[in-house]
């Protein structure tokens with residue numbers, strides 16, 4: 001998960017007028033106006049460089065969906081609010097059973113709160129809620145999820161360090177299905193590739209800037225690969241950064257992380 005800046009969302013011409021008309025219609029007709037949120041799918045997708053906001057997998061050949069962060073079933077007044085939309089893949093957005101782990105994950109219509117008695121009943125009351133699910137559109141939240149080198153996601157804070165932050169990450173990993181076996185495998189493969197590149201680059205590093213242009217060029221290629229992995233446009237870039245950070249004891253990796 002990486003931070004998404006929804007302020008940069010470009011609304012198509014007259015979109016807001018259509019959203020206003022849809023919200024003025026009867027509540028049980030919300031889904032009759034699904035074209036309103038579907039028309040924002042491409043602009044939302046652009047903000048994340050075609051990646052699902054939750055798992056950071058590029059949705060190249062998959063359609064993806066506009067997820068209502070606050071589910072439209074319980075928050076009908078937010079059904080046509082562009083600030084309530086997140087671009088998501090099917091695995092994060094819908095309830096699905098992982099064939100390998102047999103575990104069911106996916107957000108569905110879940111939106112747990114720390115205090116259920118504060119659940120909003122009308123527009124404006126959301127300000128009193130403390131949601132448990134992490135929101136990629138809040139800059140302080142994606143960092144609450146960490147990873148290990150096997151590709152498994154985990155809370156950045158242990159229960160003993162901070163019970164609330166731990167709970168938010170644990171529940172988010174579960175409901176966004178960030179521990180889906182295929183996704184964990186994908187991360188693991190990336191970690192292996194990064195480790196291999198780091199190893200080769202580190203062997204070359206002492207010989208760089210010594211007058212051998214071939215060495216310099218070779219080092220640069222390996223560094224470029226690592227920089228591309230951690231770039232915000234890359235798939236699983238938050239994980240790639242995390243893996244790279246594990247090599248921070250190498251001065252050139254530290255320098256690289258500071259400059260990308």
Ligand SMILES: [Zn+2]
Pocket residue numbers: 052053054055056057088089090091092093
């Ligand atoms: Zn996803």
